[in-house]
Amino acid sequence: MNGAEWFRLKAARDKISTIESAVADLLQATDILNVPAAPGRDVEARPSFLFPPKPKLSSQDGQGRLLHDVANIELQAMELAMRTLGEYPEAPRAFREELADLAVQEAKHLRLCLDAMDEIDRPWGTWPIHLALWEQAPLKATTCTSLIERIFVVHRHMEGSGLDAGSAILTRLSGVGRTRAKAVVQLILKEEVDHVAFGTKWYRTLCLSEGLDPDGCFSELLPRALANSPRTEKPDMELRRKAGFSEFEIQCLLRTHGFSI
Numbered sequence: 001m002n003g004a005e006w007f008r009l010k011a012a013r014d015k016i017s018t019i020e021s022a023v024a025d026l027l028q029a030t031d032i033l034n035v036p037a038a039p040g041r042d043v044e045a046r047p048s049f050l051f052p053p054k055p056k057l058s059s060q061d062g063q064g065r066l067l068h069d070v071a072n073i074e075l076q077a078m079e080l081a082m083r084t085l086g087e088y089p090e091a092p093r094a095f096r097e098e099l100a101d102l103a104v105q106e107a108k109h110l111r112l113c114l115d116a117m118d119e120i121d122r123p124w125g126t127w128p129i130h131l132a133l134w135e136q137a138p139l140k141a142t143t144c145t146s147l148i149e150r151i152f153v154v155h156r157h158m159e160g161s162g163l164d165a166g167s168a169i170l171t172r173l174s175g176v177g178r179t180r181a182k183a184v185v186q187l188i189l190k191e192e193v194d195h196v197a198f199g200t201k202w203y204r205t206l207c208l209s210e211g212l213d214p215d216g217c218f219s220e221l222l223p224r225a226l227a228n229s230p231r232t233e234k235p236d237m238e239l240r241r242k243a244g245f246s247e248f249e250i251q252c253l254l255r256t257h258g259f260s261i
């Protein structure tokens with residue numbers, strides 16, 4: 001599968017089944033990929049404020065809706081990893097190889113969600129989806145976003161916020177008993193810590209290699225990322241620390257998010 005064609009595939013399961021060959025194609029490429037303005041979709045996309053209300057988590061509909069929302073995030077996380085491979089062919093080889101593995105792991109997360117949804121007869125497409133994550137990561141071609149900022153936005157801000165949201169979901173699921181949805185969210189959350197840690201490691205490595213102060217850049221990039229991609233969950237300090245956030249960064253997160261320290 002050609003990397004450029006992969007973004008235009010509409011069916012989520014087709015994207016999963018062809019990811020290995022699309023990753024191999026993007027890893028070989030030396031030219032910047034012309035990424036489409038919007039990825040292919042087989043489900044109606046609309047802004048999330050136009051979504052139907054969320055059913056109670058204790059119901060089958062509630063569990064299905066939760067998995068559907070998580071699947072939509074995993075789909076975009078997979079595509080954003082692939083976008084960075086395509087848009088930053090000049091990035092260090094080791095970074096690109098780790099990112100390729102991350103993209104394949106996002107595909108696995110997406111498949112877990114889709115299979116669990118099929119099992120409870122709430123398949124992909126039962127609810128609408130949004131493209132917010134795709135849209136909130138600025139296209140390199142039009143914004144000249146640096147690789148450092150891309151890593152910050154996708155892996156430290158978006159995926160970092162995903163840890164906060166995942167932890168809050170597990171708390172809400174604690175009264176629901178053992179369900180497939182809960183097992184899926186637990187597994188994904190555990191592996192997402194590594195994705196954020198990957199972002200932390202390469203963010204610092206690239207800042208230092210360019211003679212930039214990682215803390216100073218963090219203070220500059222965070223308000224910009226939050227303005228473009230708002231988040232309301234309180235940062236989960238334990239998971240953020242596990243993912244490599246320093247005390248300076250955690251204090252900065254709490255202050256910038258508007259939570260008291």
Ligand SMILES: [Fe+2]
Pocket residue numbers: 074077105106109188192
């Ligand atoms: Fe994921």
Ligand SMILES: [Fe+2]
Pocket residue numbers: 077106159192195
């Ligand atoms: Fe991830």
